[in-house]
Amino acid sequence: MTDAQAGPAGPAEPELHRHFDATIARDQRIEPRDWMPDGYRNTLIRQIAQHAHSEIIGMQPEGEWITRAPSLRRKAILFAKVQDEAGHGLYLYSAAETLGADRADLTERLIAGRQKYSSIFNYPTPTFADVGVIGWFVDGAAICNQVPLCRSSYGPYARAMVRICKEESFHQRQGYELLMTMMRGTDAQREMVQDAVNRWWWPSLMMFGPPDDNSPNSAASMAWKIKRHSNDELRQRFVDMTVPQAEKLGVTLPDPELRWNEERGRHDFGTPDWDELMRVIKGGGPCNAQRVERRRSAHEDGAWVRQAAAAHAAKQQARAAGRQTPGPGRQTPAAEQQTPAAERSTDAHEGAAV
Ligand code: BYC
Numbered sequence: 001m002t003d004a005q006a007g008p009a010g011p012a013e014p015e016l017h018r019h020f021d022a023t024i025a026r027d028q029r030i031e032p033r034d035w036m037p038d039g040y041r042n043t044l045i046r047q048i049a050q051h052a053h054s055e056i057i058g059m060q061p062e063g064e065w066i067t068r069a070p071s072l073r074r075k076a077i078l079f080a081k082v083q084d085e086a087g088h089g090l091y092l093y094s095a096a097e098t099l100g101a102d103r104a105d106l107t108e109r110l111i112a113g114r115q116k117y118s119s120i121f122n123y124p125t126p127t128f129a130d131v132g133v134i135g136w137f138v139d140g141a142a143i144c145n146q147v148p149l150c151r152s153s154y155g156p157y158a159r160a161m162v163r164i165c166k167e168e169s170f171h172q173r174q175g176y177e178l179l180m181t182m183m184r185g186t187d188a189q190r191e192m193v194q195d196a197v198n199r200w201w202w203p204s205l206m207m208f209g210p211p212d213d214n215s216p217n218s219a220a221s222m223a224w225k226i227k228r229h230s231n232d233e234l235r236q237r238f239v240d241m242t243v244p245q246a247e248k249l250g251v252t253l254p255d256p257e258l259r260w261n262e263e264r265g266r267h268d269f270g271t272p273d274w275d276e277l278m279r280v281i282k283g284g285g286p287c288n289a290q291r292v293e294r295r296r297s298a299h300e301d302g303a304w305v306r307q308a309a310a311a312h313a314a315k316q317q318a319r320a321a322g323r324q325t326p327g328p329g330r331q332t333p334a335a336e337q338q339t340p341a342a343e344r345s346t347d348a349h350e351g352a353a354v
Contacts, residue, residue, distance in 0.1 A: 024225055029155040032098040040224050043217065044154050045101045046115075047226065052092035053110045053117035057291050059085045061125045062134055070128060077174055078131060084167045091160040098156045111296040119277055120207045122285030129182060129189075129196035135175015137197075137204040137242070142168050144238045145208060148228035157226075176245065183250050190250075197246070198254045205269075206277040208235040214274070239267050 011019075016035040023030060030036055059082045066082065069075035093103045109115040120138055125131065146168065149161040182189040209215055209231040221227040229237075239258075246253050257270035279285065 024153055027153075027225070029158065030153055031155045039220065040226075041099050043221055043224070043226060044157065045096055045099050046217075047221070048092050048096045048099075048157055049101065049106045049109075050116050050118070052089045052096060052106070053115060054121065055085045055089035055092060057110075057117045057121045057295060058138075059089075060291055060294055061121055061123070061287075062131050064125055065128060065131050068128070069131075074128075074178070081135070081171050081174065084171065088164045088167070091164065092157075095154075095156040095160045099154075107299060111292060111299060113283060113292060116281060118207055119280040119285065120203050121291060122280050122287045123199070123203050124287055127192050127196060129179070129192040130200070132175045132178035132182065132193065133196040133200045135171050135173075136179060136245070137175075137200050138207070139168050139172040139175060140242060140245075141204050141207045141238050143172060144234050144241065148234075151225075151228055153225040176249070179249055179251075193249075194251050197251045201254050202272050202276075203280075205235055205238070205272045206274075206280075208232075208238065210274060210277065236266055239269050243267055 017037065020030065020034070020036055020040075023034070030040070062078060063082045066075060066078055069078050093106065096106060097103055106115065110117065120141075125134070143165060146161055146165050150158055150165060152158040152161065179193050182193050212218060212230045212232045215231050218227060218230055222230070243253065243258070243260075255270045257268060259268055261268045280288065283289075
C-alpha cells in the first residue's frame with residue numbers, strides 16, 4: 001500500500017516506514033496488505049520470480065529422462081519429482097502475485113530473456129547418473145539456500161518455502177539413493193556417476209550466486225531479512241555437508257584444493273570459475289537457448305488451455321451472478337448427449353483455441 005492509497009486520514013509515509021522497520025527488527029512477518037518500501041517489494045518480486053522460473057525451467061533437464069528411465073519404479077519417482085517442481089513454481093508465482101506482480105507478465109519476461117533463472121539448469125543431462133547427481137547436488141544446494149528462506153521476512157514467501165523445502169529434502173534423498181544403487185552396480189555405472197559428479201560440482205557451487213564482495217543485492221536483502229545468510233556462507237555450508245556424503249558414496253569431488261581446515265572447523269575449497277557463471281547468467285551456457293525455446297513453445301502450445309480455463313471461469317462467474325445467457329453456438333445438454341465423446345472433446349479443444 002502506498003501513502004496515497006492510505007488516504008488522507010491514513011498515517012504518513014515516515015510513520016509507515018518506522019512501523020515497517022520495527023516489524024523487521026522484531027523478526028515479525030510483513031504481509032501483503034502491509035505498507036512496504038518500493039525497494040523491498042521490487043527485490044522480492046525479482047527474487048521470487050527468478051526462483052519460480054528456476055523451478056519451471058528446472059523441470060527440463062531431468063524431464064528429458066522420464067521416457068528413458070531404466071525401470072518403472074525410477075520412472076514413477078522421476079515423474080513425481082518433476083511434477084513437484086511444477087508445483088513449487090506455482091506456489092512461487094502465487095507469492096509474487098501477492099506483491100502485485102502479474103504471472104502472465106512474469107512468464108513473458110522469462111521467455112523474452114528479460115528475467116533470469118538459475119544458471120544450474122543450463123547444463124546438459126547426457127546420462128541417467130545426471131538425474132541422481134541433480135537430486136544430490138542441486139536439490140542439496142537448494143535445501144542449504146532455501147531452509148533459511150523459511151524465515152524470510154515476507155510471509156507468503158516464507159510459508160511457500162516451508163512446503164517446498166519438505167519436498168526438496170525428499171528429492172535430495174532420492175538422488176542419493178539412486179547414486180548408491182549405481183555405485184553398487186558395474187564399473188561402467190560407477191564411472192558414469194563419477195563423470196556426472198565431475199560435471200555438476202562446480203556449477204552447483206555457482207548456484208549460490210557470486211562471491212559476497214561482488215553480490216550487489218545482498219546488503220539490502222539481508223538488512224530486510226529476505227536473505228538470512230550471505231552467498232559465501234551458504235556455499236560453505238553446502239561444501240561441508242556434501243564432502244562426507246561423497247566419501248560415503250565412494251566418489252571424489254573434482255577440487256584439488258578441497259581439504260578440512262582444523263582451525264576453521266570447515267573445509268577449504270577452490271574458487272569457482274566466476275567468468276563461467278556470468279557467461280551462463282547472460283545466456284551463454286550450453287543449453288540456455290534450448291531451455292528458453294522449450295519454455296516458449298510449451299507456453300504457446302498451452303494457449304488453448306488458458307483460454308478454455310478463462311472461458312470456463314467466466315461462465316461460472318456469470319452463472320453465479322444469475323445472469324447466464326446461452327451463447328449463440330452453445331449446444332443444449334440433449335444435443336451434447338448425441339455427440340460422441342471423442343468428437344465432443346475435439347470440439348472443445350478447437351473451440352478453445354480460436
Ligand atoms: N543463476 O546480488 P546477487 C532449485 C544473479 S531452484 C542465475 O548475489 P541475490 C531447484 C542475481 O539474480 C534454484 N542468476 O543476487 C529447482 C542477480 O541478478 P539481478 C533457484 C544468478 O538475489 C528445480 C545477480 O546475479 N533458487 O533449487 O542477492 C529442481 C547478482 O547476484 C545466480 C533460488 O532462486 C545464479 N546462480 O542472490 C531442483 C533461491 N546467482 O536480479 C532444484 C532464491 C546470482 O540483480 N534466490 N544471480 O539482475 C536466492 O537465494 C538469491 O536470489 C540468489 C542470488 C542467492 C540466487
